[in-house]
Amino acid sequence: MSSKTHSRKYWVGGNWKCNGSLSSIAALxxxxxxxxxxxxxxxxxxxxxxxxxxxxxxVEKLPGAYNVGCQDCCVAAKGAFTGxxxxxxxxxxxxxxxxxxxxxxxAKRGDxxxxxxxxVKRAMEAGLNVTACIGETLEQQQAGKALEICYQQLKAxxxxxxxxxxxxxxxxxVWAIGTGKVATPEYAQTKHMEIRTWISDNVTxxxxxxxxxxxxxxxxxxxxxxxxxxxxxxxxxxGGASLNAGFVDIIKxxxxx
Ligand code: PGA
Numbered sequence: 623m624s625s626k627t628h629s630r631k632y633w634v635g636g637n638w639k640c641n642g643s644l645s646s647i648a649a650l651x652x653x654x655x656x657x658x659x660x661x662x663x664x665x666x667x668x669x670x671x672x673x674x675x676x677x678x679x680x681v682e683k684l685p686g687a688y689n690v691g692c693q694d695c696c697v698a699a700k701g702a703f704t705g706x707x708x709x710x711x712x713x714x715x716x717x718x719x720x721x722x723x724x725x726x727x728x729a730k731r732g733d734x735x736x737x738x739x740x741x742v743k744r745a746m747e748a749g750l751n752v753t754a755c756i757g758e759t760l761e762q763q764q765a766g767k768a769l770e771i772c773y774q775q776l777k778a779x780x781x782x783x784x785x786x787x788x789x790x791x792x793x794x795x796v797w798a799i800g801t802g803k804v805a806t807p808e809y810a811q812t813k814h815m816e817i818r819t820w821i822s823d824n825v826t827x828x829x830x831x832x833x834x835x836x837x838x839x840x841x842x843x844x845x846x847x848x849x850x851x852x853x854x855x856x857x858x859x860x861g862g863a864s865l866n867a868g869f870v871d872i873i874k875x876x877x878x879x
Contacts, residue, residue, distance in 0.1 A: 626853055632666040632876035633790050633834045633857035635753055636864025637693065637721060642676050651683035653867035663687050666857070666876050669719045669753070670864065674707055677717065691719025691753075694727055697740045699747075709741070709748035720745050721859075723755040723779065725796045735778035742782035742789075751788045753859060754779045755838070756817075760797035768795070772813065773820055780821070786829045790836055792859040793817060798839025800861060807848045807855075810837045814854035843871035850879040 642650070654670075661668065669689040672680045680690045696706035712720060722745065723738040733741075738754070745752045756775040758768040772793070783789050793813050798805050805813075814835045822830035837849055838859035849855055860872055 626851075626879065628831065628853075630832060630834050630856050632850075632879065633753075633836050634666060634668045634873050634876055635691075635719075635721070635790075635792070635836070635838075635857075635859045636668075636670040636869055637724070637838075637859055637861050638670065638672045638676070638865060639693070639726070639861060640673060641865060642672060644676070644679055647672065647676050647679045648683060650865065651680070654688070654870060655685050656867070656870055659685060659687065660870060660874055661687055661877060663689075666873070668873055671719070671721055677715070681716075689719055691717055691721065691751075693721050694724070694731075695720055695722065695741055695744060697737050697744070699744060709744040709750055713748040713750055718751050719753065720750045721753045721755065721792075723775065725755060725757060725759075725794060725799060729796075735775055738775070739778040739782045742779050746782065746784045746788065749788075751790070753790045753792050753836075755792040755794050755859070757792075757794040757796050757799075757839070763795065763797060768813070769816055772817060776817060776820055777824070780825060786825070786833060790834045790857075791817060792836050792838050794838035794859060796839075800840070802840050804840040804842070804845050804849075805837065807852050810849055811852035811854055814852065814856075818854055841872060843868040843875075846872045846875040847878075850875045 669691045671691045671693045692712045696703045696708045722741040727733040758771040834856040836857040841858045841860045842863045
């Protein structure tokens with residue numbers, strides 16, 4: 623058991639990325655619905671993020687203790703953006719959660735800090751809850767720039783936030799995403815504490831104390847417990863391990879932390 627003394631509600635997200643089919647999601651939904659069912663919405667926030675095409679199936683098949691969200695949104699409110707979905711559309715569909723700034727969107731879709739800030743702004747205006755991702759690449763870490771990069775990304779996000787109750791910060795070192803090289807609990811704790819300190823210094827201490835900062839990058843059922851016990855780790859954004867029944871074990875680590 624940890625010595626956590628704060629009252630932040632834990633948050634666990636499952637980022638399904640570009641994975642799944644109607645049949646695999648039906649099977650996964652069964653795996654994510656064990657009996658007895660282990661948690662309620664009062665215990666913690668659990669959000670799964672399927673592809674937009676699979677949102678409907680996930681909403682239909684998962685028990686109500688799960689929230690379903692979208693993986694990204696359009697930088698603009700609407701218009702000539704082929705292939706995009708706007709924050710307003712996500713809200714209109716009845717969803718409440720959105721990921722922005724994921725490192726894959728930053729690296730593969732050209733989401734600059736400015737674009738991420740714009741998306742956070744759209745999501746705030748639409749009334750969505752936002753999981754905003756930050757984190758350094760291996761190169762940046764090796765150059766001793768991890769903190770500088772995180773603060774730069776955080777600043778761009780913070781400038782667009784109008785309601786801090788609707789933000790979760792996901793610290794995801796890029797070198798840990800999908801690599802099996804999870805951050806050590808000490809490294810994650812240090813980074814989370816530094817992020818919280820930045821918020822305290824640049825927003826307010828009260829907001830920093832209440833802000834949920836979750837870790838992402840190769841989280842699995844076997845490494846989640848010690849990570850979750852860190853005082854500034856308030857949950858996880860999980861990729862690969864959210865695609866099977868082990869995701870429930872990761873959720874459970876939040877119930878005992
Ligand atoms: P991973 O992905 O758990 O597969 O490393 C995490 C993420 O990209 O959010």
